[in-house]
Amino acid sequence: MRRPRIALAVGATLVGAALLSALVGPLLAPHSIGAVVDLDVFSPSSAAFPLGTDYLGRDVLSRVLTATRYTVFISFVATMIAASVGIFFGLAAASGSWLDMVLSRLFDIVIAIPSLMFGLVVITSLGASIPVLIGTLAVVYTPGAFRTARALALNVAALDFITVARSRGEGLSYIVLREILPNLIGPLAADFGLRFVFVALLLSGLSFLGLGVQPPYADLGALVRENIAGLGFGAPAVLFPALALASLTVGLNLTIDTLTGGRKATR
Amino acid sequence: MTALVRLSGLQIAACKDGGVTSIVRDIDLCVEAGEVLALIGESGSGKTTIALALLGYARPGCRITGGEIEVAGHRIDRMDEAALRTLRGRVVAYVAQSAAAAFNPMLTIMRQVIEPALVHGLMDRAAAETKARGLFRALALPDPDTVGDRYPHQVSGGQLQRLMAAMALITDPALVIFDEPTTALDVTTQIEVLKAFKTVVRDLGTTAVYVSHDLAVVAQIADRICVLRGGTVQEQGKADQILHAPAHAYSRALVGAAAPRVPAEPIAMPPPAPGEAPLLELRDIVAGYGGLDANGRPKACILDKVSLTIRRGRTLGVIGESGSGKSTLARVVAGLHSAAQGYVNLNGVPLASRIADRSREDLRRVQLVFQNADTALNPAMRVGQTVGRPLTFFHGLRGRTRAAEVARLFDLVRLPAAIADRLPGELSGGQKQRVNLARALAARPDLLLCDEVTSALDPVVAEAVLDLLVDLRRELGVAYMFITHDIERVRAIADDVMVLYGGCQMELADARALGSGPHHPYSRLLMASVPHLKAGWLETTMDPFAPVPGQAGATADGCRFFSRCALAMPGTCDLVRPASLVADDRLIACHRELAEL
Ligand code: SF4
Numbered sequence: 001m002r003r004p005r006i007a008l009a010v011g012a013t014l015v016g017a018a019l020l021s022a023l024v025g026p027l028l029a030p031h032s033i034g035a036v037v038d039l040d041v042f043s044p045s046s047a048a049f050p051l052g053t054d055y056l057g058r059d060v061l062s063r064v065l066t067a068t069r070y071t072v073f074i075s076f077v078a079t080m081i082a083a084s085v086g087i088f089f090g091l092a093a094a095s096g097s098w099l100d101m102v103l104s105r106l107f108d109i110v111i112a113i114p115s116l117m118f119g120l121v122v123i124t125s126l127g128a129s130i131p132v133l134i135g136t137l138a139v140v141y142t143p144g145a146f147r148t149a150r151a152l153a154l155n156v157a158a159l160d161f162i163t164v165a166r167s168r169g170e171g172l173s174y175i176v177l178r179e180i181l182p183n184l185i186g187p188l189a190a191d192f193g194l195r196f197v198f199v200a201l202l203l204s205g206l207s208f209l210g211l212g213v214q215p216p217y218a219d220l221g222a223l224v225r226e227n228i229a230g231l232g233f234g235a236p237a238v239l240f241p242a243l244a245l246a247s248l249t250v251g252l253n254l255t256i257d258t259l260t261g262g263r264k265a266t267r
Numbered sequence: 268m269t270a271l272v273r274l275s276g277l278q279i280a281a282c283k284d285g286g287v288t289s290i291v292r293d294i295d296l297c298v299e300a301g302e303v304l305a306l307i308g309e310s311g312s313g314k315t316t317i318a319l320a321l322l323g324y325a326r327p328g329c330r331i332t333g334g335e336i337e338v339a340g341h342r343i344d345r346m347d348e349a350a351l352r353t354l355r356g357r358v359v360a361y362v363a364q365s366a367a368a369a370f371n372p373m374l375t376i377m378r379q380v381i382e383p384a385l386v387h388g389l390m391d392r393a394a395a396e397t398k399a400r401g402l403f404r405a406l407a408l409p410d411p412d413t414v415g416d417r418y419p420h421q422v423s424g425g426q427l428q429r430l431m432a433a434m435a436l437i438t439d440p441a442l443v444i445f446d447e448p449t450t451a452l453d454v455t456t457q458i459e460v461l462k463a464f465k466t467v468v469r470d471l472g473t474t475a476v477y478v479s480h481d482l483a484v485v486a487q488i489a490d491r492i493c494v495l496r497g498g499t500v501q502e503q504g505k506a507d508q509i510l511h512a513p514a515h516a517y518s519r520a521l522v523g524a525a526a527p528r529v530p531a532e533p534i535a536m537p538p539p540a541p542g543e544a545p546l547l548e549l550r551d552i553v554a555g556y557g558g559l560d561a562n563g564r565p566k567a568c569i570l571d572k573v574s575l576t577i578r579r580g581r582t583l584g585v586i587g588e589s590g591s592g593k594s595t596l597a598r599v600v601a602g603l604h605s606a607a608q609g610y611v612n613l614n615g616v617p618l619a620s621r622i623a624d625r626s627r628e629d630l631r632r633v634q635l636v637f638q639n640a641d642t643a644l645n646p647a648m649r650v651g652q653t654v655g656r657p658l659t660f661f662h663g664l665r666g667r668t669r670a671a672e673v674a675r676l677f678d679l680v681r682l683p684a685a686i687a688d689r690l691p692g693e694l695s696g697g698q699k700q701r702v703n704l705a706r707a708l709a710a711r712p713d714l715l716l717c718d719e720v721t722s723a724l725d726p727v728v729a730e731a732v733l734d735l736l737v738d739l740r741r742e743l744g745v746a747y748m749f750i751t752h753d754i755e756r757v758r759a760i761a762d763d764v765m766v767l768y769g770g771c772q773m774e775l776a777d778a779r780a781l782g783s784g785p786h787h788p789y790s791r792l793l794m795a796s797v798p799h800l801k802a803g804w805l806e807t808t809m810d811p812f813a814p815v816p817g818q819a820g821a822t823a824d825g826c827r828f829f830s831r832c833a834l835a836m837p838g839t840c841d842l843v844r845p846a847s848l849v850a851d852d853r854l855i856a857c858h859r860e861l862a863e864l
Contacts, residue, residue: 159642160637160642160643161642161643161645161653163635163637164635164637164643164706166603166622167601167602167603167622167630167634167635168630168634168657168660168661168710169622169627169660170660178648179645179648182645182647182648183645183646183647
């Protein structure tokens with residue numbers, strides 16, 4: 001019984017730290033993001049530069065704090081769009097037969113395109129701006145959200161209380177919004193968190209390939225990429241961005257697991 | 268006599284939300300060799316938990332925290348998992364409630380039945396198969412020599428249940444645990460399985476622990492009865508004593524709930540004005556699934572020419588086993604399932620077959636109440652909201668007037684008004700069913716379609732809900748269509764009774780006429796199958812299957828009951844649909860003469 005609580009505490013701390021640095025990180029940063037402040041490159045941690053410096057001699061701490069904002073912000077907006085669109089169409093599909101057919105096949109087509117490939121094609125043709133990034137990530141992850149919402153809604157729609165509402169003559173919007181949706185909040189929240197992690201990882205992947213956030217700004221994936229040469233020296237410049245990304249995803253997963261697990265147990 | 272099974276000071280606790288709650292406390296039990304002990308109680312009484320402890324098993328989240336468990340000289344509480352594995356299935360065997368879930372559909376029955384003997388290395392395959400066939404015969408299974416070659420889906424539910432008993436008995440275990448083995452079966456099947464169990468247990472001298480909530484079933488098979496409630500023993504004693512002279516108040520309540528219900532006082536209704544149309548009238552309803560054939564009949568026909576009428580304020584009981592089409596009947600009336608033929612009249616006016624085409628006024632008049640209150644209430648909605656919605660929907664009530672009306676409805680179904688802020692998950696089964704009723708009543712309906720509303724409830728609670736239904740009828744004058752598999756229950760609260768079998772109407776009779784005069788052979792079988800609260804009843808009741816040689820199945824036009832009918836006349840019954848015989852208070856669909864029935 002103690003394990004979930006510890007997991008929750010650890011997860012919540014990690015997520016909280018990520019959110020905090022996304023919100024106020026740039027204000028806390030000791031140096032400006034583009035400023036070259038050290039004559040040496042890939043220098044180890046010191047009192048002046050707690051996380052060392054990067055391949056140009058910039059302060060890694062400042063860069064990680066700023067990059068987290070980009071990763072969290074872009075991922076959050078993209079996930080939000082993917083989840084809202086997915087849930088909307090998922091619920092619509094769960095309530096009508098031909099609509100279900102059309103929507104399901106449509107999203108199947110999107111899902112059939114490898115996500116990284118899709119990202120590469122779109123971004124190379126439209127250019128790597130932040131709106132394009134958000135749009136691409138949202139498109140890639142909408143079908144998953146659609147499928148989850150549809151499957152969950154279909155399960156609930158088969159229950160007797162929906163039949164009672166139907167036999168009373170309730171309209172579709174009442175049934176979907178008032179009877180079905182409240183029962184999906186828990187699982188959909190879990191799905192949202194999970195999808196956020198996927199989006200953050202894909203974003204980092206794109207950035208690592210040079211297609212993500214463009215210099216002088218950077219997200220966590222871009223930081224890893226630009227400092228990859230420091231891997232040979234064991235420079236903190238490459239380790240800490242990677243660590244930040246890992247702690248964000250692990251923290252979020254721990255939180256989701258305990259929250260949804262707890263919900264199940266109390267039922 | 269030495270005790271074969273001994274439990275002393277058994278404690279079982281459940282860990283939940285960081286806390287530990289004790290679910291079974293200080294259980295002291297003994298079962299002597301060759302004896303059948305029944306554990307009886309409501310859901311949550313700990314009866315299954317105690318039975319599973321005899322296997323050294325505690326459900327996930329539960330732990331055996333203290334006490335001694337001894338079976339045939341083995342100290343189960345001191346054994347580790349490996350030792351328990353050698354014991355389970357060999358020394359203690361288990362027969363579960365759902366045989367369908369216990370069998371692997373991909374393997375033949377024989378392979379699964381002899382598996383325990385092979386796993387424990389007790390005999391070789393040939394010997395085990397011979398033994399299994401012997402058990403099949405002892406359990407009165409049809410075709411004992413070949414039934415083992417079939418797959419689980421090729422035999423009926425009652426047969427599968429008996430096959431599971433064969434699987435348990437193949438190792439000659441010291442103790443067999445029967446965990447509600449007949450609860451999921453239809454009454455007529457239950458008798459057949461119960462008879463088989465009783466014969467085997469007697470012939471093999473098996474020691475058994477029989478877990479059940481049904482006192483009348485237990486009365487047939489148990490030597491001793493232990494009454495449980497809330498994880499503690501209320502009373503234990505010889506079966507006769509518990510049944511006829513229960514000492515503890517709770518045992519008395521259980522016995523009271525199991526005794527046949529006294530029929531409600533007939534409610535005086537003003538005679539219908541001449542020319543007044545009945546509240547509900549169904550004529551020749553044909554309904555089913557799949558496309559229609561040339562005659563306009565669905566491919567899978569669930570209801571076949573069913574007609575009935577319900578007058579204002581009256582109760583019609585619809586009785587049938589699973590698959591009889593009784594729930595489809597309610598769905599047709601509620602507009603959830605369109606009939607292929609026939610018509611439904613409400614107050615003499617035809618009712619549209621689909622909800623979308625019905626007026627709100629028509630929808631209001633007919634309300635559905637489902638069997639399972641767990642799925643019939645929205646778990647994410649406060650119950651006050653659930654009950655209030657029809658008030659807004661049908662009557663436009665809002666705000667304070669609505670809250671007052673909700674409180675009045677809760678009062679009507681004998682629930683405290685404070686319950687309105689709760690979620691269904693915080694209520695007990697009986698309370699949920701009352702909320703379920705209150706929601707239906709909120710519409711101020713003329714007709715309630717009650718689909719098995721009491722069958723998911725514990726007997727004592729079910730009785731209270733039935734009392735409530737009778738009271739509501741008196742106070743509000745609503746009519747009921749009361750759908751159930753339980754003929755005793757229906758007899759007590761209905762004015763008229765309709766018996767369905769395979770989607771066809773077998774009999775339509777006055778409820779008070781049941782049990783006297785001529786009856787359809789199937790109605791007779793149903794009435795004879797309801798266990799009585801009396802030891803030895805099982806031996807005296809009629810055999811549900813008096814198999815008539817060569818009586819396989821009827822053609823689509825014949826009598827649906829043909830293959831199980833003791834009075835069947837091959838050549839007539841299996842070819843021609845019987846017409847209805849009319850007596851003054853009953854209609855019987857049979858080829859025999861009234862005098863023969
Ligand atoms: S019609 Fe024939 S088979 Fe059917 S119930 Fe009557 S006697 Fe039995």
